[in-house]
Amino acid sequence: MSGHFESHFPDSGHVDYSDQSSSIDATTIAELKELAGRYPQSRSALLPMLHLVQSVDGRVSPRGIEVCADILGISTAQVSGVATFYTMYKRRPAGTHHVGVCTTALCAVMGGDILLERAKAKLGIDEGQTTPCGRVSLERLECNAACDYAPVVMVNWEFFDNMSPETTDELLDALMNDDEVASPRGATLTSWRAAERVLAGFPDGRADEGPSAGHASLLGLSIARENNWGAPDPDNLPAPAETQEAK
Amino acid sequence: MTDLLTPVMSSDWDSDASWKLSRYEEVGGYRAMRKALDMQAGDVMSLVKESGLRGRGGAGFPTGLKWSLVPQDNPNPKYLVVNADESEPGTCKDMPLLMASPHTLVEGIIISSYAIGANTAFIYIRGEVLHIVRRLQQAVEEARAAGYLGANVLGTGFDLNIIVHAGAGAYICGEETALLDSLEGRRGQPRLRPPFPAVAGLYASPTVINNVESIASVPSILDNGIAWFQSMGTEKSKGMTLYSLSGHVKRAGQFEAPLGVTLRQLLELAGGVRNGHQLKFFTPGGSSTPILTGDHLDVPLDYEGMAAAGTMLGTKALQVFDETTSVVRTTLRWVEFYKHESCGKCTPCREGTWWLVQLLMRFEAGTAEPGDVDKLLDICENIGGRSFCALADGAVAAVVSAVKYFREEFEQGYTTPAWELFPYGKSALFATEGDPR
Structure with a gap:
């Protein structure tokens, strides 16, 4: 061993100060202030504010950190301390579309590992990187609360369920070609930056797109309907069931 | 018998635009809220x-008891915070609920806030679920x-503001x-209690602070009464709940x-x-609940039944793995998750x-050494119960229970x-060429 300390989180712990570019303008600052005003104590708005910074600058920019600190009356160290704690905040610009492949245990076992390797090979990039054209960035995801649709891929934090190598290829092709793509349980894809704006707390009017639920979410309900099962009628309750002890 | x-809570998920207020009210939505607001808090x-x-x-923890612990004579404002940060591996119940029927939660929040005297409520939702955030905002x-x-x-004179916070x-x-620390705009690190x-x-x-499903259960209890709620469930585990089945089913x-x-x-x-294929092992309630095997198929999935089996009901996230699955690989993935998500506050965790993770990687690669299983358990003993919060306990639970039921498989990691x-390709849902490692 060379004896030098090597971080196992090479992408964490710092904000990229080598890139000082920023598109934050007076409108952004007004919106950041609006977010701060929504909470009983303004600092609570910091997470949403950083989402908004990302929607404008494509990453957590040095300028974004200064502006947030200024509005909230806290130090830039306090802001960057928060920005580097959470994985959704990016230190380098994400792609137009941000793709995540879940590889936590269940998705990994059911094929997520295969899908991630496939995506890397197809895009020619590694995890945490963006294609040279800037169109797609790729990330290894942790459990995204859609295990009944495993293996799961997310694009701009929209669900793509029950993915296979073929459907993953098709999805990536469409993203690289800038084709219109709709999530099976969500809206037509916009962009990662547009998604960040919604997460900051500025709705985009797309809530009514997509279905009420996917097939897996409805499985129990459809079986209940087939069998005419349901919760008891409150006006005609069944006799209490025998307990385990009574048997 | 029920x-x-x-x-x-899921009874209207299959209707068109079930997420809209108009549809929710068509099927009796916000009736319970009116009933509650007519009662004393x-x-x-x-x-x-x-x-x-x-x-x-x-x-x-009993929801009503949690509410009653709020000191009503405290001069500070009271807050209700709904935990919609559903991230426990395997857990996927709150997100479909919020996508299909966000008003069930909103109605539950109004009733619950009224009960505890809160005028501001927060929904802290994980950020990686864009469309669900949209539905909640709307x-x-x-x-x-x-x-x-x-x-x-x-x-009624009751004021309430709800803030959706991603x-x-x-x-x-x-x-x-x-x-709470995160909601105050800080790094999310647990606090010492009391x-x-x-x-x-x-x-x-x-x-x-209540889970989404806990609060979403409240309107139906108000609407249909205690006897109705108690007509479902077992002696100490009352009512209906959402079970999520995933994996090799x-x-x-x-x-x-x-x-x-x-x-x-x-x-x-x-x-x-x-x-x-056949069942090999399953989690009853997410990766933090010790795994069970085919011997536990008939244990009631309630709080007491799971405790008696040495595990926990958790989030009722039943992740099913068949005989093609390496328990070593699965355990490693879970522990890698906990390693990545450890906030860093407590040294043992x-x-x-x-x-x-270092040790489990050796088991996976077949390069562990005799005695490493005991070393694994020894490390677990030095982690569990020694940190502020339960994250470390969850990591330990995955390892200890896996060794308990599949010790030989870990020992095979000394050589193979x-x-x-x-072969990992056999566990995947699709045929694959080559080694997917």
Whole structure:
């Protein structure tokens, strides 16, 4: 061993100060202030504010950190301390579309590992990187609360369920070609930056797109309907069931 | 006897635009809110307490009791915070609920806030679920426009504001005190208790933190009564709940059933384990609950049944793995998750999960040394119960229970890589060429 300390989180712990570019303008600052005003104590708005910074600058920019600190009356160290704690905040610009492949245990076992390797090979990039054209960035995801649709891929934090190598290829092709793509349980894809704006707390009017639920979410309900099962009628309750002890 | 499945919160998920206020009210939505606002706040609290509703987010603490711990004479504002940071591996019940029926939660929040005397409520939702954030934002706006939120709700003199707050990708923020720090705009790190959040929570004010499903259960209890709620479930685990079946099953999905249903019953409804395969192990309630095996198919999936089997009901996230699955590989993936998500505050968790990953990688690669199984357990002993929050305990639970049931498989890791014992391609849902490592 060379004896030098090597971080196992090479992408964490710092904000990229080598890139000082920023598109934050007076409108952004007004919106950041609006977010701060929504909470009983303004600092609570910091997470949403950083989402908004990302929607404008494509990453957590040095300028974004200064502006947030200024509005909230806290130090830039306090802001960057928060920005580097959470994985959704990016230190380098994400792609137009941000793709995540879940590889936590269940998705990994059911094929997520295969899908991630496939995506890397197809895009020619590694995890945490963006294609040279800037169109797609790729990330290894942790459990995204859609295990009944495993293996799961997310694009701009929209669900793509029950993915296979073929459907993953098709999805990536469409993203690289800038084709219109709709999530099976969500809206037509916009962009990662547009998604960040919604997460900051500025709705985009797309809530009514997509279905009420996917097939897996409805499985129990459809079986209940087939069998005419349901919760008891409150006006005609069944006799209490025998307990385990009574048997 | 009640039916095997009892859809209540999920009963309208299959209707068109089920997420809209108009549809929710067509099927009786916001009736319970009116009923509650006509009652004394204390009576609403008593009713939920007497119903026996217990927390649906993992720990199973009685919801009404949690509410009653809020000191009503405290001069600070009181807050309700809904934990919608659903991130426990395997857990996928709150997100479909919020996508299909966000108003069930909003109505539950109005009733619950009224009961505890809160005028501001927060929904802390994980950030990685864009469309669900949209549906929640819209539901809150619809409720505000209808006069169910804002100043003087329905002329009762009760004021309520709900803030939808998206997180930024940190599992630890599902831990209630880390969630509070995050909601205050800080790194999400757990707090030492006491003081408990009920006394000094958000902004050091009295705060109730409940899981989405717990709060979403409240409207139906108000609407149908205690006897109705108690007619479902078992002696100490009352009511209906959402079970999530995932993994190597023929049909995965959500099942709303009375507490105490068994995995055998749910598996039967799901068509069983995928064709030609058998159950090897499963989690009852997410990766933090010790795994169980085929010997536990008939244990009631309620708080007591799971405790008696040495595990926990958790989030009722039943992840099913068949005989093609390497338990070493699966355990490693879970522990890698905990290592990555450890907030770094407590040394046993921060360093211990790191060492567990190092060791488990050796087991996976077949390069562990004789005695390493005991070393694994020894490290676990030095992690469990030695940190502020339960994250480390969850990591340890995965390892200890895996060794308990599959010790020989770990010992095979002294000589043979897991991918040779259990070719990984066989566990995947699609045929693959080559080695997917």
